[in-house]
Amino acid sequence: MGLGEIHNIDHTILLCRRMAETRAFYRDVMRFPIETDRENWVSFRVGAALLTLRPRGVWSVCDDGASLPGSAAVQLAFRVPPPAVDACHAELLAKGVPILREPTDLPGWRHRTLFLRDPEDNIIEIYAEY
Secondary structure, X not given: XXXXXXXXXXXXXXXXXXXXXXXXXXXXXXXXXXXXEEOOEEEEEEOOEEEEEEEOOEOOOOEOOOOOOOOOOOXXXXXXXXXXXXXXXXXXXXXXXXXXXXXXXXXXXXXXXXXXXXXXXXXXXXXXXX
């Protein structure tokens, strides 16, 4: 038993410079339900997984270090049913969210994808397999 027993990711933590803005994005734009809501720790339920936000900086384990504005730290990919990619695009546009790439078919991957950024400059991909 050991590291070979890791079979899935069930909790992702994003380090935030803009905690309030990022919280509002995942709550109001992405519409993820809040599971835990504290000043310095907000967890959203995304299917079977948790997506948590916490402030970037010094904490009990280490110093997270600085992040460069405009530089992504992570790409989060959220899978939806095929017709939902275009519906998500329309919803994001209606909410004034800037889009990096409009819905696009990627035949080599058998994906239809849509890309945007969150307030921390992380890349968000909404995709469907076909």
